[in-house]
Amino acid sequence: MKSHSLASPRTYVISWCALLALLLLTLGSAYLPLGSLNTAINLTISVTQAAIVLLFSMHLRSAHPTLRIVAGIGFFGIVILIALSLSDVLTR
Amino acid sequence: MASTIAPIAPQFDDAVQQRDASNLGIWIFLATEILFFGVLFAAYAITRTQHAAAFAAGSRLTDLSLATVNTALLLTSSLTMALGVYAAQSGARRALVRWLSLTVILGVAFLVIKGFEYHADYVEHLVPAVDFSYPGAQAGEVELFFYLYFVITAIHGLHVFIGVVVISVIAVMASRNAFGPAYFTPVDLTGLYWHLVDIIWLFVYPMLYLVSRS
């Protein structure tokens, strides 16, 4: 399980800049009156930011597939928990 | 240099097996952390679905500017942590100690700002079960929002605190030359934990602070 091809400092700095830019974007978008679309945009940006951190800072891009599966399963668990619970609440 | 060679525990065959085991172990641990917070996110999602207006009203009472600064601090601390791991891998001991110390400082700054936020909430009578009063409609549901706000931020803050402590210990170890290019697993694993705490905050931020700002 090769897990040790770390990224370069350049990658870290670039992804940091991207994260801060996305932070400003999500903050700014919150002030636009878009109704429920606001939440969708905020969430999409959060997912993008999380993906950047996972892929670059946490090196999942170059990690062994097992590690990627483990990380994926964690997030998948949340999705199942929320989706199936909401499927009840929203259809009551 | 002898100190930077991995001590191999008797159950392992070699350093590679030991490192891979640690790596898989920490990722499984992180997956459990994700699900740990998943409960809070699910509770939030369902309660907000049922009381959308109250959650919007509650969110407007939170301090968005402090939270935004805090988000930036945490993102930056993630950068310094990543650079720290890089320094450890390159064998740059002094750089490693410097980056880790910077990470600790940023983490502490996050907690201090969080403390100011909590204090302001207390002054404004927004602490459920302790001192809560809300003049507008649906005070009970707004209180629920603040209940979730405090539970989520407190448990996240606890994770930041634990991270700060662990990184401090790692920094001290690093200053004593405990790591080198051949062995820096503890730095690496701590970094992964720190990044995950960051990721969780990236979801907490819009959930609690950005609802219905328009």
Next chain:
Amino acid sequence: MDHVEFFPAAASTVAGTIDDIYFVWLALSAAITIAIAALVVIFAIKYRHGSKADRNVASGEHYEHTLHRIEITWTLVPLIIFLAMFLWSANAYYQSAAVPNDAVPVYVVGKQWMWHIEHQGGQREIGELHIPVGRTIALVMTSQDVIHSFSVPGFRVKQDVLPGRYTTLWFKATRTGDFRWFCTQYCGAAHSRMIGRVLVMEPDDFERWLALSDTAGSMAAKGAARFRQFGCSGCHGPSANVHAPRLEGLFGKPVQLQDGRTVLADERFIRDSVFLPNKEVPANYEPIMPSFRGQIDEEQMLEIIEYLKSIENVPQGGQR
């Protein structure tokens, strides 16, 4: 004990279907269990250690193929049976979930540890429920404290009773008699004493029982009194000078909300409007209604709902 019961009496219209599903599962289970047991016994004897049975097993690709076919067969056959049973039982579930239109409402409030029943005519009962045979009854239920559950095994019906919500349970009894009813959701110390009897009567007897029972007026009449007592009529009445919606004919109609959604004005909507008035504000009205949480209890709330139902077609509310 005079006789030993194996199956409960079937006394409602849905009981037959539920029993059918039960008996089909019983038959399938018995068949599978006996088949497995028989195979185990046969193999155990035939292939016991030291027996002379032939144990030559074919090998090679063809054999592997056969094995796969066996595995796939005993994956697919149960799957198909399960899916059929799923469809059948889901259908039965939907039947008992959809309340027929002709149902007569009876109101139920559960509290630790007793059941309060109120009929439309205002007749109250505790721990007993009188109903006529052959008429569809819909229980509109809520709880004042913890979760309870209303279960009548003889009717094959059961529904949890939740605080803060209404749940509905309907049945149509097919024969007269006494039927036990239990609380089946654990609710504290005297959970096992939160029981009662459903007394199914001939319609004539039932009418006689209704007439003989003490009432202080029908539920709607009591609700009308509550409507004035709690000051509802001050804003929602005919002479109000506050911009508040008139409630005549409201029940069962769609309501346009401020946030653009449309909801049905059912029991839940009315209850939420009284206890959580800002949750769903009707369009064109200001959110000025105060919450009555803690002032109106669940039984009074049900009476108010029954009153609002009763003024469906009356041009002016509160004629009494």
Next chain:
Amino acid sequence: MSSISVAQHDNYLTADFRLWSWLITLDHKRIAVLYTVSITLLFFIGGAAAAMIRLDLLTPYSELVSIETYNKLFTMHGVIMVWFFLIPSIPTTLGNFLLPLMIGARDLAFPRLNLLSWYLYVIGALFAIESLIAGGVDTGWTFYTPFSTMFSNTHVFAAVTGVFIAGFSSILTGLNFIVTIHEMRAPGLTWFRLPLFIWAMYATSLILVLATPVLAMTLVLIAVEHFFHIGVFDPALGGDPLLFQHLFWFYSHPAVYIMIVPAMGVASEIIGCFARNRIFGYRFMAYAMLAIAGFGFVVWGHHMFVSGQSAYAGTVFSLLTFLVSVPSAIKVFNWTATLYKGHISFEAPMLYALGFLGLFTIGGLTGLFLASLGLDIQLHDTYFVVAHFHYIMVGGAVMAFFGGIHFWWPKATGRMYSDAWARLAAIITFVGFNLTFFPQFIVGYLGMPRRYPEYPPEFQIWNVLSSAGAVILALGYALPLFYLFWSLRNGPAAPSNPWKAKGLEWQTSSPPLPENFLRTPVVAEEPYSYSTGGSTDG
């Protein structure tokens, strides 16, 4: 234990005799022994509660204990049996002992975490026992809100804390097992050469790791709500009590598979060995366990068909539940087919395993009754449910656990027990179990609710039968205590492979060396190669 003779090498039991050496041991085998002792203790505490319950139910009126005491008894029975016996039972004892041995490793990947998880288990158990001594808890093991948070004045906090801490013990065990199975297999031991017991431990660990955090955080919310009287589960403030049920069953349904999947692993090992046959459909068996672990996460709503959950959600959960039952069915068929053309002998472990097969079949089939939406309305929260899950968890899991203990006892202790007594115990357990729980199916369909100390007199006959069965069952569980203890001192020394079984754990001495193997074994054959590997069954 000083009488165990030492051959040339010290084994793991004789390596050090001081108590301290046990309390700080990092040896997975010793930790397994620590777990076995503590779990056995908790099993008999939980069993004592069950005995009181059955005694009280002899009569329709609660004559033995007050109704409040009865409520505390079934709560303690549930809390202790679920979290302090069933969930840790097979993984922490047999799993801890066998996992490294079966994959040819010297220890688990993280021995310190392993010891920590035992201490967490003990601390959690102490909290649970403390809540019992302090006066008990009356919420039922399910802690349903708003009863547990707003209305119960009993020691909910201590009980919840105990379960919370034990949860971390589970997580650490699961994490340790997954990493060990991934990283530390002996050379040549590919995934599809793993014994099914290892596959079972793997599937179980996945559930432990993914489900337990959800329980832990849900319990935190319960504790906070109980303490501060505000929270998202209380409808008085706009919370939703069904939210609690969703979160709770997201954990607690998969938890059922935490209990039964290890039992499937044990049964596979035993049936393969005593039928002298390779496990029929080995790959399907492995896949089935993974499928059960996976599907187990999406069926929780079948506990909520009459709870006020939407009919739509109920339908989805019912369909998914039928799907998860298919892999269980496959497993029953495959075990049966494993007997075909074998050389079957009937030592005690085999009797336990066959008992497991029968009881699990009945338990699984009655689960289908409960998955059927319309029918579940009648059965929900009645004794039918009680009977069903006892058939799975006691008939299935405990039967297999006892089988496993008998199967690997010679390996772990180096002693042989009396096979005749053990067979008798297996038969008594099987008979007692059926007499205890089969009548409950009938009284359940008649409508007798769970958690009732008092019941209508027409249900009495079934309750008397059930209580009578419980006496026999208790005898079946108590017997092994005697002859197994007896064997420790007086049993003949066990050879390294008394059953002529396949598997790496039989290739080392009994009891094993502290470091398990003198040389790391190399695996070159398929699992369960009974028919090919020379005729040992002459």
